[in-house]
Amino acid sequence: MSEKPEDAAVTTSAQSDGAGPKPAAGTTLTKDAAPGETLLKVTGLQKHFPIRKGLLQRQVGAVRAVDGIDFEVKSGETLGVVGESGCGKSTMGRLITRLLEPTAGTVEFEGRDITHLGVSGMRPMRRDVQMIFQDPYSSLNPRHTIGTIIGAPFKLQGVTPEGGIKKEVQRLLSVVGLNPEHYNRYPHEFSGGQRQRIGIARALALNPKLVVADEPVSALDVSIQAQVVNLLDDLQQELGLTYVIIAHDLSVVRHVSDRIAVMYLGKIVELADRESLYKAPMHPYTKALMSAVPIPDPRRRAAKSERILLKGDVPSPISPPSGCRFHTRCWKATEICTTKEPPLLELKPGQQVACHHPENAEDQAPQDTVLLTAAKEAVELVPDAVVSADAAQKARAEATGEEPEDAK
Amino acid sequence: MTAPLHEPTAEAAPSAAEEAVLAGSAEGKAVQGRSLGRIAWERLKRDKLALTGGIVVLVLIAIALLAPVITNLVGQDPETHHEDLIDPLFSTPKGSLGGISADHPFGVEPVNGRDVFARIVYGARISLLVGFLSALVAVVLGTVLGVLAGYFGGWLDAVISRVMDGLLAFPQLLFIIALVSVMPNEMLGLTGTGVRIFVMILVIGFFGWPYVGRVVRGQTLSLREREYVEAARSLGAGRLYILFKELLPNLVAPIIVYTTMMIPTNILTEAALSFLGVGVKPPTASWGQMLSSAIDYYDSDPMYMVIPGLAIFITVLAFNLFGDGVRDALDPKGSR
Numbered sequence A: 001m002s003e004k005p006e007d008a009a010v011t012t013s014a015q016s017d018g019a020g021p022k023p024a025a026g027t028t029l030t031k032d033a034a035p036g037e038t039l040l041k042v043t044g045l046q047k048h049f050p051i052r053k054g055l056l057q058r059q060v061g062a063v064r065a066v067d068g069i070d071f072e073v074k075s076g077e078t079l080g081v082v083g084e085s086g087c088g089k090s091t092m093g094r095l096i097t098r099l100l101e102p103t104a105g106t107v108e109f110e111g112r113d114i115t116h117l118g119v120s121g122m123r124p125m126r127r128d129v130q131m132i133f134q135d136p137y138s139s140l141n142p143r144h145t146i147g148t149i150i151g152a153p154f155k156l157q158g159v160t161p162e163g164g165i166k167k168e169v170q171r172l173l174s175v176v177g178l179n180p181e182h183y184n185r186y187p188h189e190f191s192g193g194q195r196q197r198i199g200i201a202r203a204l205a206l207n208p209k210l211v212v213a214d215e216p217v218s219a220l221d222v223s224i225q226a227q228v229v230n231l232l233d234d235l236q237q238e239l240g241l242t243y244v245i246i247a248h249d250l251s252v253v254r255h256v257s258d259r260i261a262v263m264y265l266g267k268i269v270e271l272a273d274r275e276s277l278y279k280a281p282m283h284p285y286t287k288a289l290m291s292a293v294p295i296p297d298p299r300r301r302a303a304k305s306e307r308i309l310l311k312g313d314v315p316s317p318i319s320p321p322s323g324c325r326f327h328t329r330c331w332k333a334t335e336i337c338t339t340k341e342p343p344l345l346e347l348k349p350g351q352q353v354a355c356h357h358p359e360n361a362e363d364q365a366p367q368d369t370v371l372l373t374a375a376k377e378a379v380e381l382v383p384d385a386v387v388s389a390d391a392a393q394k395a396r397a398e399a400t401g402e403e404p405e406d407a408k
Numbered sequence B: 001m002t003a004p005l006h007e008p009t010a011e012a013a014p015s016a017a018e019e020a021v022l023a024g025s026a027e028g029k030a031v032q033g034r035s036l037g038r039i040a041w042e043r044l045k046r047d048k049l050a051l052t053g054g055i056v057v058l059v060l061i062a063i064a065l066l067a068p069v070i071t072n073l074v075g076q077d078p079e080t081h082h083e084d085l086i087d088p089l090f091s092t093p094k095g096s097l098g099g100i101s102a103d104h105p106f107g108v109e110p111v112n113g114r115d116v117f118a119r120i121v122y123g124a125r126i127s128l129l130v131g132f133l134s135a136l137v138a139v140v141l142g143t144v145l146g147v148l149a150g151y152f153g154g155w156l157d158a159v160i161s162r163v164m165d166g167l168l169a170f171p172q173l174l175f176i177i178a179l180v181s182v183m184p185n186e187m188l189g190l191t192g193t194g195v196r197i198f199v200m201i202l203v204i205g206f207f208g209w210p211y212v213g214r215v216v217r218g219q220t221l222s223l224r225e226r227e228y229v230e231a232a233r234s235l236g237a238g239r240l241y242i243l244f245k246e247l248l249p250n251l252v253a254p255i256i257v258y259t260t261m262m263i264p265t266n267i268l269t270e271a272a273l274s275f276l277g278v279g280v281k282p283p284t285a286s287w288g289q290m291l292s293s294a295i296d297y298y299d300s301d302p303m304y305m306v307i308p309g310l311a312i313f314i315t316v317l318a319f320n321l322f323g324d325g326v327r328d329a330l331d332p333k334g335s336r
């Protein structure tokens, strides 16, 4: 999507926001956390959805959708979160906006623990943390007018904006690029892109500090995606917003994120500054995501030699693989990967990774050299150019000469 | 902007003339949107068959409400005997076609000579009263329990769903027959016919709610996962707000559809019960009961059977045509 030159122009200025001190942004700013200070802190966050069966609703297992993640979001920055479908990204988003209650771990917003606040305890916090949803068709109630939808935040929070709700709704509509006279219309009278703008207006109504956007453009036409991303970007500069933007591939978050977290099966496997991540990804999974959208079908592997093809689907989060969760699909996996879970370590300033044998960094378990059988199969799907030198050699030593033939 | 229709921009708002065209109306500055309800109504207005059904339903309601006035106009009443019009030998009405005459437009009953027209008009009261009120009972119970099951889930859902399964598997007609036939003659200040009507309404309604409950539960389950519910929660909305402001407005359409389809079914059940002799008893008039007594005269006085049969048929058909129209008007994609 946002590969167009004008996008790049906009995003360059956005990136300068996050890192350094922010230039005095919009006049509406009344933020407590100064730019660069920690706005949101997540520690050991877990969400296990119980699986219940029978009349008595006994628990027979759990979907470990989010399984112990730690990260921070600094005021004014944009954190991108990527990962394949089912990796727990939406669950993570709903945990930090407290639409879900964590099973374990803590969520701190501006230093305040909000992990277990109830509906009424959360209500005042809701002004500061807002969410933009994925599906513009299901995120607006078809029975309500746009005015009602965008006015709901004020009603629910008992806030009367200056000049009245209607006036404020109209102002918000024009802020997101819609005709303010359309407040009496119904959602079905708008296109997908317009609806997403309505959702954005609703999220911005209370002048929040943190906005979590769950795949804000993935339901939209490619031609509209860039417009919506640019709108989000402009709004961030104007209003001094902090974003957590969730996406299933890296292309969407590429230009707008300051830092990127890569999730796999409920874990963060790599968390790094955008520059570092793109220049030298360390986790094999990041590398695979970056090379292209993964194509799970091995029969098509010869077609795109530049791509790293992940074999199979994401394993079930009900019983995730032992050790490193990626070991069933990783081409570098060794014995230790199946038994010991790699910790998320900062191997380079501003780049954390959870891998025993990272790319572009020192091997964390150099003694363990024998590739798993699965890895030997997987390595055949990885183009030579990508496989790091020694891993490729190892693989070739075992899978003697079969690979070149295959590749033809 | 690449959006298909009239993508509005803040800078260049469409001119007033364009606005009017877009909104389909020429009034004021604010663009009036068309609600889904209004769209459905416009669709319904174009459905000739449904409109005909709707008009017939309205006429039937008027007949039921104005029954005494109408019979007075004709100068008849449903309970006066006209033995002089009965052939003493065969007990059937004198004259052709069940004694149809200027005085008795639908003829008279065999044996006692009560005016059939007046009895049909009064019978409409029973049919519609039982049909509507039992549907109301079913819809209220079904909506409340269906929403509880769908929205709160857990053990509440498990219990309510099992009860619904049980009731749906229940041989309800047999049960109603058994229950109505052992009813006391006096209850809650009602006597005779009143008790029977009251019990029929309750029992038909009670056995009808699981049908509504199932639909409402399923709808609630799917609606509660919609992102607009999450959006409301992320703004601090509590459960009651979500229930009443976000979910119920979306449940109205399926509930209306189900009600319009339930009324004719209940009218038929009432007719069947009265036919079987456990519903309304003579001298109070009911279509099912007239049909039942007509069986004895089916070859000597076929008109006596045809008229209440037609009344039931036309009523049920009208409700069904109207109900189908309402469903078609409310159903299409609009409801998502």
Ligand SMILES: Nc1ncnc2c1ncn2[C@@H]1O[C@H](COP(=O)(O)OP(=O)(O)OP(=O)(O)O)[C@@H](O)[C@H]1O
Pocket: A049, A063, A064, A065, A083, A084, A085, A086, A087, A088, A089, A090, A091, A092, A248, A317
């Ligand atoms: N309410 C729930 N109850 C049970 N399981 C759930 C629930 N919500 C999510 N899950 C499961 O948790 C896992 C993670 O889901 P989640 O929606 O967070 O993934 P995601 O990364 O957002 O994927 P996508 O890209 O498809 O949106 C999935 O396996 C999903 O089936």
Ligand code: SF4
Pocket: A283, A284, A285, A324, A325, A326, A327, A328, A330, A331, A332, A333, A334, A337, A342, A354, A355, A356, A357, A358
């Ligand atoms: S090398 Fe091992 S630890 Fe690293 S991603 Fe692959 S399986 Fe996981």
Ligand SMILES: [Mg+2]
Pocket: A089, A090, A091, A214, A215
């Ligand atoms: Mg998701």
